Amino acid sequence: MEAIQWLKPQHRIPLTTNSSILTKPLSLHTPFSITRCQHKPSKTAIKVDFITKNRDRNMSYSTGPARAGWFLGLGEKKNVADLPEIVQAGDPVLHEPAQDVRPDEIGSDRIQKIVDDMVKVMRRAPGVGLAAPQIGIPLKIIVLEDTEEYIGYAPKEDVKAQDRRPFDLLVIINPNLQKKGNKSALFFEGCLSVDGYRAMVERFLEVEVTGLDRYGKPIKVSASGWQARILQHECDHLAGTLYVDKMTKRTFRTVENLQLPLANGCPKPGVR
Numbered sequence: 315m316e317a318i319q320w321l322k323p324q325h326r327i328p329l330t331t332n333s334s335i336l337t338k339p340l341s342l343h344t345p346f347s348i349t350r351c352q353h354k355p356s357k358t359a360i361k362v363d364f365i366t367k368n369r370d371r372n373m374s375y376s377t378g379p380a381r382a383g384w385f386l387g388l389g390e391k392k393n394v395a396d397l398p399e400i401v402q403a404g405d406p407v408l409h410e411p412a413q414d415v416r417p418d419e420i421g422s423d424r425i426q427k428i429v430d431d432m433v434k435v436m437r438r439a440p441g442v443g444l445a446a447p448q449i450g451i452p453l454k455i456i457v458l459e460d461t462e463e464y465i466g467y468a469p470k471e472d473v474k475a476q477d478r479r480p481f482d483l484l485v486i487i488n489p490n491l492q493k494k495g496n497k498s499a500l501f502f503e504g505c506l507s508v509d510g511y512r513a514m515v516e517r518f519l520e521v522e523v524t525g526l527d528r529y530g531k532p533i534k535v536s537a538s539g540w541q542a543r544i545l546q547h548e549c550d551h552l553a554g555t556l557y558v559d560k561m562t563k564r565t566f567r568t569v570e571n572l573q574l575p576l577a578n579g580c581p582k583p584g585v586r
């Protein structure tokens with residue numbers, strides 16, 4: 315597979331590059347990197363989000379490392395370089411449930427800045443989704459978007475198999491996800507908080523998400539295919555669940571090994 319296919323040209327780097335998500339928009343942090351299997355039917359890999367180790371000073375996280383910068387608001391310059399980093403798996407904060415945002419607080423500068431920063435971090439990666447806990451903020455906020463450009467770098471057959479279509483930026487506060495129908499989809503998926511790895515995850519094919527937009531107005535999103543996968547992945551983050559907590563057994567592997575055949579007995583990717 316070629317994980318770089320979803321990357322913007324300037325972000326393309328060899329898969330052998332030992333890049334860290336904490337550095338910059340390098341290859342492995344693309345939204346959804348598609349993978350091609352040369353020995354088997356093509357498989358896909360998703361890169362759904364991004365995170366940081368900074369903590370919101372107003373929240374009560376018990377875990378403590380990496381409290382520097384950004385959200386602590388200790389007088390540092392607030393430029394792009396000060397955007398939050400992405401919290402990596404291994405930090406217990408990723409397994410803590412997020413809290414509802416009080417509706418009367420949505421219009422506040424604090425919440426608006428969190429949303430703005432989430433969008434910036436997502437696009438910087440670049441990525442197609444991000445949940446607030448991934449930048450160290452235990453609030454129920456997700457952002458997601460997919461673009462013609464990102465999709466243009468993916469093999470057409472994979473785009474078709476995943477039912478991947480572009481959609482405009484979505485900001486959903488206090489999302490409530492419900493599955494629709496009984497079909498599911500099994501594809502490789504990644505997470506910016508589990509940098510460098512992929513695994514197959516079974517997701518509902520269609521979902522409906524209700525919540526509030528960034529202005530506090532009720533919204534409802536009906537999604538299928540890849541967008542439905544992104545929504546499920548991000549909502550899982552709000553429940554303190556990573557994809558590795560629900561991945562298909564024996565499919566976990568490095569991005570570099572994505573093209574290798576699946577282990578005997580593993581289910582094949584696709585819609586079921």
Ligand SMILES: [Zn+2]
Nearest residue numbers: 362363505506
């Ligand atoms: Zn994730």
